[in-house]
Amino acid sequence: MDSSKKTAHIISHSHWDREWYLPFETHRHLLVKLMDTLLDTIESDPSFRSFHLDGQTIILDDYLAIRPEQQERLARHIREGRLIIGPWYVLQDEFLTSSEANVRNLQYGHRDAAKYGEEVVCKIGYFPDSFGNMGQAPQLLLQAGIDTAVFGRGVTPTGFNNSVGDAGEYESPYSEMMWKSPDGSSVLGILFANWYCNGMEVPVDPEQAKAYWDSRLDKAEKFASTPHLLFMNGCDHQPLQTDLTEAIRTAERLYPDTRFVHSSFEEYVQAVKATMPERLSVIEGELRSQRTEGWYTLVNTASARVYLKQMNHKVQTLLEKAAEPLAVFAASLGHPYPSHWLEYGWKTLMQNHPHDSICGCSVDEVHREMVTRFEKSGQVAENVIAESLQTITGHIDTSAFAGDGAAGESAFPFTVFNTSGWERKGTVSVELTVGHSYFSEGAPDRLARELGALPLPTGLLVDENGRPVLHTLDDLGVQFGYDLPDDKFRQPYMGRRIRLTFHSGAVPALGYRTYAWVTGQAAHTAAAAEAVAGEKVTAGERTLENRYLKVEIEGDGSLTVTEKRTGRIYAGLGVYEDTGDIGNEYIYKQSADGSVWTTEGCAADIRLTEDTGYRAAIEIVHRIKLPASADERLEAEIAGMVPFTSRKACRSSATVPMELRLIVELEANGKGVRLLSSFDNKAKDHRLRMLFPTDSRSSVHYADSIFEVARRDNEPSAEWKNPSNCQHQHAFASVHDETSGLTVANRGLQEYELVRDGRSTIAVTLVRSVAELGDWGVFLTPEAQCLRPCTAELYVIPHDGGGEEPAFSAYAEAYKYQIPWQTIQIRPDMTEAGRELADRHLLPASLSFLQWSGAGMAFSSLKLNEQTGDWMARWYNMGKRGTELSFRMNAVIGAESAYRSGILEDAGAELAAENGAELTAGGCEIVTVGIRPASVSR
Structure with missing residues (x-):
């Protein structure tokens, strides 16, 4: 075969947005019709060689739920390579789902594909319509045995309606390039330079086909570095082209010098690799379309329907940072690992992770159903957590709390679990x-x-050593409760309840600490206060202070924070800013009047609400009036499909009242200031943010992203026209220079902007209210106005400057802030269950199940390999330099051996050491280790 001969690779597919401008069940109705037609076509037309099922195995589940009788028929065509599946479970938004959610997505996609055969999974990193691509994708893909990525956005400018523009400076002259992660991992990257519909609806009629292919071949050759041209035969929810074989024959007759092949990605990529230039352009890290006009990066989906992002954060965190590690600990004590429940919980959650779902850019019906899925997944996580806690605490030795012959019923022990990767107070x-x-x-x-x-x-x-602990007691009165024993009917009761709030002291990483409420003894408040004398917060009417920070509340409610060790002062923190928004769910566009309202200089009501010694809080209240909505012009502009960049709507002269309530908390040991904002959003067509001026001299800033702390420029590219330059974040955004830094952590607030205001202000979006979906039609979304009670949680952490290393401790504080404490009362009936096992594995009152150390390393996850029973622990290096990572199992569980692994949990090089191991982690490397616990019966 002449390798220089032009070859048109036609790949049949349908990009399947599971839900978007229609609700899920309506989309599924179309999916079933597509799949039925596809199976019939494959069987009736031997020349219809294959169909790419959009890289996501959930399509199979959705189809078979309606057509279970097609299971074997479907499986046969998958095994024969005519239906190509995987590698993902869903096509997720990479930036709005957590690091571990991206990994679970790949893991479950591979597992689902493996049910149909060992080699059927498609080893292509498929990102057809992700709204930007994560910088660590090449490293993740290589760890999964994937060396090629195909993507639609992030490098060349792609228009809002999936059209391709010619203007702008491209990072690569070709659709083929090398894509490199921060650690140096590199894959072949292939861009849909003419989008993933450039081969749809191929004409059979010769005259129409001639016009069609003259244009399409020319556009494909414009970007291709090889004679192999890619044509994607399909588009969003595209019905199958059943006469494609005939259309290809027409093209072959019209263009005898071009080969037309009904192809697959495997065949196409192999051909490209065999003929591509020796050197291709190298693109590095995140693909976020920074060298474009900036309107169509779609980053403002990070603030569409913020409540969804907050629910996702909560459930993700419960699954990966609590349910999974606690289930690992419980399994090491004999409790079955609930892999079936975790899979169900993860898959239910990931059904909310497709880009049109988690991005909040669908019709209202879609997002109502998402709320139910979040609730279901969260309930699964909570049940796994509860069972695991019961198992673990059933092994904890609480005999120390009986002391001096005190009656057992006078001591009420309980355990506090810290499932973060760092010691925590x-x-x-x-x-x-x-x-x-x-x-x-x-x-x-x-x-x-x-x-x-x-x-x-x-x-x-008291703590496990009998030392008094400073606390606050609230009598909750008599409440109804019930037990659900494993061996008998439900046992309802009336119970006397109390709430204890206290300073925990140091709770070990990936471990717990046990305390007890002991009745019949004097409440030695003075002794308890003395026990935390070095960890105390003092409060005034407008001041909070501990040994690290001093917080002063100004008359307008803004914060002035002094970092006491260095004397560095941060002023004007926590100001609210509100602007009009006449954009849509995808894109923020400020109202034409350009009006900006802030609380700066506006008097606030300020009062001290808590002062316990271990924590103090001040409440700040602004009672304001905001424009009720955009003016009447916006409605007409939306109905008339006026492009959002050309809209002239302003804010309404009518107003609505809003009360902005902010609680400012400082804990005794707190290295940051906690902020809890709450308000009932009554305004439409606007964006509310909170501002944190850093006064940094740095030209770059940092944000928590997928397995990396991403470094981003403060100034966008010269091509950038959008007045706004918002970005994605997970746990935090951070700015630091040679002398100081400020990190602003959050819980589920995924949009920020480094404002170009001369103060390097970090602006975090709290709510964004819009009236329409946007994109290719008129889809009104009144619920996207978010007219509802809203909350926002933030944590402001001042720290040293001078490079990336001084910021690592602040980042660890931000990561710990994400994870809720887990607590459980140890009741006598718990300690009786499984006594034989408890006697063999009696746990001390305080324990870390897995200890580790490594400068610049961030702990990511701990789960069980369901096939081997091995512990799978993962970290990533936040820095660019290599570092040493060591870990050690606790003596009760012990470890037989350990090995290097990857994100698919395969066994690699052995790490020989007693009860632990040491290894070197490269700069920005994602490190997964398999640990064979000694206590697991093999």
Whole structure:
């Protein structure tokens, strides 16, 4: 075959947005019709060689849920290579889903594909319509045995309606390039330079086909570095072209010097690799279309329907940072690892991760269903957590709390779990039942009266060493409760409940610490206060101070924070900013009047609301009026499909009241200031942000991204025309220069901007309200106005400057901030269950299950390999320089051996060491280690 001969590779597909401008079930109705037609076509036309199922295995689940009788028929064509599946479970938005969610997506996609055969998974990193691509994708793909990525955005300018423009300076002259991760991992990158529909609806009629192919061949050759030209035969929800074989024959007759092949990605990529230039352009890191006019990067999907991002953050965190590691610990003590529940929880969550779903850029019906999925996935995570906690605490030795012959019922032990990768201190709240009577003992109303009439006994909170702990007690009264035993019917009771809030002291990483409420003893408040004398916060009417920070509340509610060790002062923090928004779910566009409202200089109501010694808080309230909406012009512009860049709508003269309530908290040991903002959003067509001036002299800043702390320029490229330059974040955004730095962490607020205001201000979006979906039609989305009670949680951390290393400790604080404490009361019936196992694996009152150290390393996850029972632990290097990572198992569990692994959890090089190991992590490397625990029966 002449390798220089032009070859048109026609790949049949349909880009399947699971839900978007129509709700899921309507899209599925179309999917079933497509799949039925596809199966019939494959069987009736031997020349229809293959169909690419959009890189996501969830399509199979969605189809078979309606057509289960097609299972074997479908499987046969997958095994024969005519239906090409994987490698993902869903086509996710990479930036709005966590690092581990991206990994689970690849893991479950591979597992689903493997059900149909060992070699059927498509080893192509498929990103057809991601709104930008994560910088660590090449490293992740290589660890999964994938050396080629195909993507639609992020390098050359792609228009809003999926059209391609010719203007602008491209990072690569070709659609083929080398894409390199920060660690140096490199894959072949192939851009859909003419989008993923450039071969759709190929004409059969010769006259039409001639015009079609003259244009399409020319456009493909314009970008191709080889004679192999890619034509994607399909588009969004595109029905199957059943006469494609005939259309290809027409093209062959018209262009005898060009080969037309009904191809696959495997065949096309092999041909490209065999003929591509020796040197291609190298693109590095994140693909975010920075060298474009900036309107169509679609980054403002990070602030569309913020409540969805917050729900996603909560559930993701519960699954990967609590349910999984706690289930690992429980499995090492004999409890079955709940892989089936975790898979169900993850898959239910990931059904919300396609880009049109998690991005909040669909019709309202889609996002209502998402809320239910978040709730279901969260319930799964909570159930796994509860069972795991019960198992673990059933092995904890609580005999120390009985002390001096005190009656067992006078001590109420409980355990606080820290599932982050770092030792942690902070304020913890736990609810305890300190007396209860089962319904079998009498009528519920009588039991309630009797329990309520009893005086609450005095008591003392102590740690595992018997030292008093400063705390606050709230009597919650008598409440209904119930047990659900494994071996009998439900056991309802009335219980006397209290809430203890206290300073935890140091709780070990990936471990726990046990405390007890001991009744019948004097509450030695003075002794408890003395125990935390070095970890104390003091408060005034407008000041909060601990040994690290001093916080002053100005008259307008802004914060002035002094980092006491260096004396560095950060002023004007926490100001609200509000502007009009006449864009859509994809894109923020400020109203034509350009009006900006802020709380700067506006008097606020300020009062001290908490002062316990271990925590203090000040409440700040602004009562304001905002424009009720855009003016009437916006409605007409939307209905008339006026491009958003040409809209002239301003903000309405009518106003609505809003109350902005901000709680400012400082903990005794806190290295940052916690902010909790709450408001009832009554305004439409606007964006509300909180501002954090850093006054940094740096030209770059940093943001938590997928397995990396991404370095980004403060100034966009010369081609950038958009007045706004918003970006994605996960845990934090950070700015630091040679002398100081400021890191602003958040929980589920995924849009920020480094404002070019001369102060290097970090602006975090709290809510964005818009009226329409946008894109190719008129789809009104009244619920995207987010007219609802809203909350926003942030954590402001001042720190040293002088390079990346001084910021690592602040980043660790930000990561810890994401993860909720887990608490559980240890009840006597728990400690009786599984006594034989508990006797063999009796746990101390304080323990770290997995200890590790490594400068600049961030802990990411701990889960079990379901096939081998091995612990799979993952870290990533936040810095560019190599570093040493060491880890050690606790003595109770122990480790037989350990090995290097990857994101698909395969066994690599052995790491020989007793109960732990040491290894070198390269700069920006993602490190996965498999640990064979000694306590697991093999």
